[in-house]
Amino acid sequence: MSNEIRGHILNYLKNKVRYDGRKLEEYRKVSVETGVSKTAEGSAKVTIGETVVMAGVKFEVGEPYPDIPEEGTMMVNAELLPMSNPEFESGPPGIESIELARVVDRGIRESKAIDTKKLCIKAGELVWTVIIDLIPINHAGNLFDAFALAAMLAIKDAKFPEIKNKQIDYKKLTSKKLPLLVEPVSVTVIKIGDHLIVDPLLEEEKVLDARLTVATLPDGTICALQKGGSKPLSQEEIEKMIDLATEKAKELRKHLR
Amino acid sequence: MEKVNVKDKEIVVPGEVVAVGMSYLPGQGIYRKGDSLIASLLGLVRIEGKVIKILPVSGKYLPKRGDVIIGKVKDINFSGWSVQTNSAYPAMLSMKDGSSDFIRRGADLTRYFNIGDYLVTKIYNVTSQNLIDLTMKGPGLRKLEGGRILHVSPSKVPRIIGKQGSMVSMIKKAANCNVIVGQNGVVWIKGADPKDEILTVETILKIEKESHISGLTDRIKGFLESKGKKVTGE
Numbered sequence: 001m002s003n004e005i006r007g008h009i010l011n012y013l014k015n016k017v018r019y020d021g022r023k024l025e026e027y028r029k030v031s032v033e034t035g036v037s038k039t040a041e042g043s044a045k046v047t048i049g050e051t052v053v054m055a056g057v058k059f060e061v062g063e064p065y066p067d068i069p070e071e072g073t074m075m076v077n078a079e080l081l082p083m084s085n086p087e088f089e090s091g092p093p094g095i096e097s098i099e100l101a102r103v104v105d106r107g108i109r110e111s112k113a114i115d116t117k118k119l120c121i122k123a124g125e126l127v128w129t130v131i132i133d134l135i136p137i138n139h140a141g142n143l144f145d146a147f148a149l150a151a152m153l154a155i156k157d158a159k160f161p162e163i164k165n166k167q168i169d170y171k172k173l174t175s176k177k178l179p180l181l182v183e184p185v186s187v188t189v190i191k192i193g194d195h196l197i198v199d200p201l202l203e204e205e206k207v208l209d210a211r212l213t214v215a216t217l218p219d220g221t222i223c224a225l226q227k228g229g230s231k232p233l234s235q236e237e238i239e240k241m242i243d244l245a246t247e248k249a250k251e252l253r254k255h256l257r
Numbered sequence: 258m259e260k261v262n263v264k265d266k267e268i269v270v271p272g273e274v275v276a277v278g279m280s281y282l283p284g285q286g287i288y289r290k291g292d293s294l295i296a297s298l299l300g301l302v303r304i305e306g307k308v309i310k311i312l313p314v315s316g317k318y319l320p321k322r323g324d325v326i327i328g329k330v331k332d333i334n335f336s337g338w339s340v341q342t343n344s345a346y347p348a349m350l351s352m353k354d355g356s357s358d359f360i361r362r363g364a365d366l367t368r369y370f371n372i373g374d375y376l377v378t379k380i381y382n383v384t385s386q387n388l389i390d391l392t393m394k395g396p397g398l399r400k401l402e403g404g405r406i407l408h409v410s411p412s413k414v415p416r417i418i419g420k421q422g423s424m425v426s427m428i429k430k431a432a433n434c435n436v437i438v439g440q441n442g443v444v445w446i447k448g449a450d451p452k453d454e455i456l457t458v459e460t461i462l463k464i465e466k467e468s469h470i471s472g473l474t475d476r477i478k479g480f481l482e483s484k485g486k487k488v489t490g491e
Contacts, residue, residue: 004402004403005405007403008403008404008405011451012451015450015451015452017451017452017455019405019455020455020458021455021458021459
């Protein structure tokens with residue numbers, strides 16, 4: 001049956017139309033909201049079509065890694081809640097959630113978006129740790145892009161809490177924001193048959209041949225790539241996918257303001 | 258003292274005492290506790306003579322004997338097929354109800370229905386434990402080939418089908434698609450052109466969204482006409 005669904009989706013794509021009536025390279029309606037959580041220092045909610053995700057930023061203090069004594073650290077966690085999709089199970093994180101967290105992490109880390117040197121409180125002793133938590137509220141496809149966008153928005157929304165004698169007072173937030181250098185945006189391009197599409201639906205994600213997540217900066221610099229799916233990609237295809245992702249990133253970037 | 262606390266078509270929440278007294282009977286979504294009738298669902302109250310029932314606003318599908326549903330084959334075991342019905346309870350299609358052929362012991366059951374196949378099937382029994390027994394014997398019951406699946410709220414299914422199937426046949430004719438609506442909220446759509454299928458999906462989702470506003474049929478008719486489709490008959 002999954003073959004049958006694949007054939008059906010391919011037939012749609014041949015007719016230059018998607019399962020929900022969109023064009024191949026068209027995004028669903030995106031809306032964003034920040035400051036949605038009272039308990040997190042920074043938070044954001046991103047809605048892409050029927051997909052809804054939330055991101056939260058928490059601060060902690062701790063010892064730095066011995067090899068980078070003057071730099072703060074960053075962590076990304078994704079938890080795929082059973083509430084958001086019947087196929088998700090509660091329990092230890094699966095392959096999917098680990099990949100999602102790592103792809104978002106890599107986009108932010110490798111673009112050097114956060115100035116980690118400014119997260120240092122006392123070199124070799126105390127630094128800030130930024131923890132980004134990602135959760136889906138409803139999974140209707142394209143968690144990669146939604147998570148990446150939500151994470152960036154939450155980072156931009158975050159404010160440092162007050163700190164006294166190595167103790168954080170989470171109830172008092174300062175007006176100091178996270179030191180940001182650049183703002184990466186991730187776009188995932190999906191290949192089904194010979195067709196390249198963006199913003200996949202759940203049905204399309206299930207039958208994809210290959211996917212490529214591209215994190216880019218406004219000037220088109222590529223910060224991170226992640227390839228998934230069982231089929232290989234040729235060089236031309238990768239080039240086409242990157243071009244498409246860079247172009248779509250411009251649209252998504254508007255929501256970062 | 259006997260009295261009804263609500264008006265017809267009023268919205269009630271679970272736990273609300275709808276009526277007091279033994280002269281009223283509990284229908285769907287209402288249970289009796291001592292003297293009073295209490296709502297167990299969120300929905301619109303209907304008072305039909307002595308019977309008080311609730312039309313749920315939303316909710317999971319509750320299996321009922323005689324319902325024609327669309328299910329997905331989840332597993333194959335020694336005695337038949339295990340089917341996903343979009344409800345909370347397990348459903349079985351036994352070998353003898355699955356096909357009129359004689360199936361030899363140890364035969365390959367995937368020849369009939371494989372895992373992942375969608376079936377139009379009928380509930381012929383729901384046990385006291387809410388186990389569902391299915392059958393494929395009956396007019397129109399079959400395995401579905403091709404097409405796409407759409408999930409809607411089971412409480413909206415009567416609106417999508419319409420009076421004596423008027424709504425669904427209007428959509429079928431106008432959009433030139435084959436449509437089967439299962440009572441469990443699973444809809445199967447197949448048309449020659451993807452654009453027709455998309456229009457059908459849009460129309461059904463519109464019905465689901467606007468079913469509580471009056472004048473539904475005319476609005477859907479207008480919607481289909483605005484998409485350049487000819488709507489004939491009632």
